[in-house]
Structure formats: structure tokens, C-alpha cells
Amino acid sequence: MKKSKKFILAIIIIVIALVFVYLAILQMPKSYLSEKYNLERNEIKSVYFLPPYFRDESNHSSNIFDFEKVNPKWKIKYRDNNFYVDYIDGKYYDDFQLTQICNWSVNYLQKNIDSHILGIEIHSESIYYFQMENNSSSELIQESQIHNFLDFVLKDYSNDFVVYYSVNDISPYIDDTETATKIKSDLQDKICKHFNFNRKPIVYIVDDEITENNIYSHKGYFLEYKQFELLKQEKHLI
Numbered sequence: 001m002k003k004s005k006k007f008i009l010a011i012i013i014i015v016i017a018l019v020f021v022y023l024a025i026l027q028m029p030k031s032y033l034s035e036k037y038n039l040e041r042n043e044i045k046s047v048y049f050l051p052p053y054f055r056d057e058s059n060h061s062s063n064i065f066d067f068e069k070v071n072p073k074w075k076i077k078y079r080d081n082n083f084y085v086d087y088i089d090g091k092y093y094d095d096f097q098l099t100q101i102c103n104w105s106v107n108y109l110q111k112n113i114d115s116h117i118l119g120i121e122i123h124s125e126s127i128y129y130f131q132m133e134n135n136s137s138s139e140l141i142q143e144s145q146i147h148n149f150l151d152f153v154l155k156d157y158s159n160d161f162v163v164y165y166s167v168n169d170i171s172p173y174i175d176d177t178e179t180a181t182k183i184k185s186d187l188q189d190k191i192c193k194h195f196n197f198n199r200k201p202i203v204y205i206v207d208d209e210i211t212e213n214n215i216y217s218h219k220g221y222f223l224e225y226k227q228f229e230l231l232k233q234e235k236h237l238i
Contacts (some may be wrong), residue, residue, distance in 0.1 A: 025049050028073050036138050043214045047075040093128035102221045104146045113190050118166035121222035126153050151195050161201040164209045170207040180205055209236035229233040
């Protein structure tokens with residue numbers, strides 16, 4: 001009986017210790033975020049923490065032992081905003097600026113390429129990798145850097161460079177594939193010429209159904225496969 005009580009007590013102590021460790025880890029990015037964005041530390045809420053793990057990628061590879069390391073990640077809430085912090089090679093990287101950078105990018109492309117550009121796809125990792133190449137992880141990306149940011153994303157082959165071109169009425173273009181193809185090709189050429197690079201972006205023609213809610217996910221601004229297919233079926237995207 002005494003042994004069983006000691007065993008139960010030991011388990012309880014271990015569980016309590018693990019809870020305290022988890023709670024301590026939850027708080028770790030707060031000082032970094034507070035200093036980087038001048039935020040009140042007590043307004044930064046850690047929602048959860050995902051420890052590092054290895055993800056099985058063998059379904060997408062000929063190697064049955066293909067595993068990818070996933071970095072530790074925190075979900076953070078600041079007032080009404082949810083965002084994420086990753087810990088990569090000993091440094092914190094976050095996507096707190098994701099919406100801001102997306103809006104700056106669209107405004108830049110509208111002014112310099114075509115006013116019909118409604119949106120682009122941005123992955124959180126693009127922000128991390130751009131900072132690795134150009135900024136300290138503790139520095140904010142500035143609006144003056146958006147040309148360089150877009151140039152960096154265009155040349156990053158880990159994700160496609162996707163642009164959404166808006167029209168008031170998409171129905172004429174669904175059957176008129178020649179006109180739709182010309183719109184896409186002309187926009188691709190404009191982007192390649194502006195950034196002096198020959199990697200053609202992917203262009204989709206969309207109507208007003210594409211909104212911020214459609215394209216936002218926890219990893220960035222982009223359409224997930226199910227959303228994409230649904231919008232195609234409902235003839236909001238070609």
C-alpha cells in the first residue's frame with residue numbers, strides 16, 4: 001500500500017512539474033514581442049505551445065523515411081489579434097505583421113503594376129526567411145522594404161507567387177478562355193518586367209467573393225485547397 005501511495009505521489013509531482021514547465025515555456029516569447037513591437041507585456045496572451053516534432057513526409061516523397069523537422073511554435077493573442085511565433089535556429093520569428101505586409105504588398109502592386117490586383121498569397125515562412133536574409137528577427141519590416149520583400153518572395157521557389165486579379169463580373173471570362181488567358185499573360189509579363197525576373201507568377205481571375213476571410217489561415221494569406229476548389233465550382237475564380 002505504501003509503495004502504491006509513493007508511486008501515485010511521484011506521478012502527481014511529475015505532472016505538476018510538467019505543468020509548471022509548460023506554463024513557463026508559454027511565457028518565453030513575450031519579452032521578445034514586447035520589445036520588438038513596443039507592446040504591453042501584460043496584454044500579450046500565450047494561447048498554446050507546440051513543441052518541436054518530426055512530420056512524416058513520405059506520402060510526398062519516394063523515400064519512406066522522409067521526415068521533416070517542425071520547429072516549436074506558439075499561438076499568441078494580443079488584444080483581438082491572433083498570430084504565431086516560431087523558434088528557428090535559436091531565434092524567434094513571428095507573423096504579427098502578416099496583415100500589414102499583405103496590405104502593403106497589394107497597395108504596392110496596385111500602384112506599380114495593375115490597379116485590378118485584389119490580393120496575393122503570402123506565407124508566414126516568407127516573412128521569417130526575408131528577415132533571416134535582410135533584417136534581424138527583432139526588427140520590423142518597413143513599408144519601404146516591400147519592393148524587396150516581393151522580389152524576395154517571387155524568387156523563393158518554396159512557394160508559388162500567386163496573384164488575384166479582380167473583375168466586376170467573372171461570367172464572360174469563364175467561357176472566353178482566350179481573353180482570360182491574355183489578361184493572365186499580360187499581368188505575368190508586367191510583374192516579371194517590373195521585378196526583372198523571368199519566373200512567371202500564377203494569376204487567378206476572381207470576383208468580389210475573394211475576401212480576407214477566404215484567404216487567411218494560420219500559416220499566412222493563401223487559399224487552401226478546399227476553398228480554392230469551392231470557389232472554382234461556384235464560378236468565383238478561374
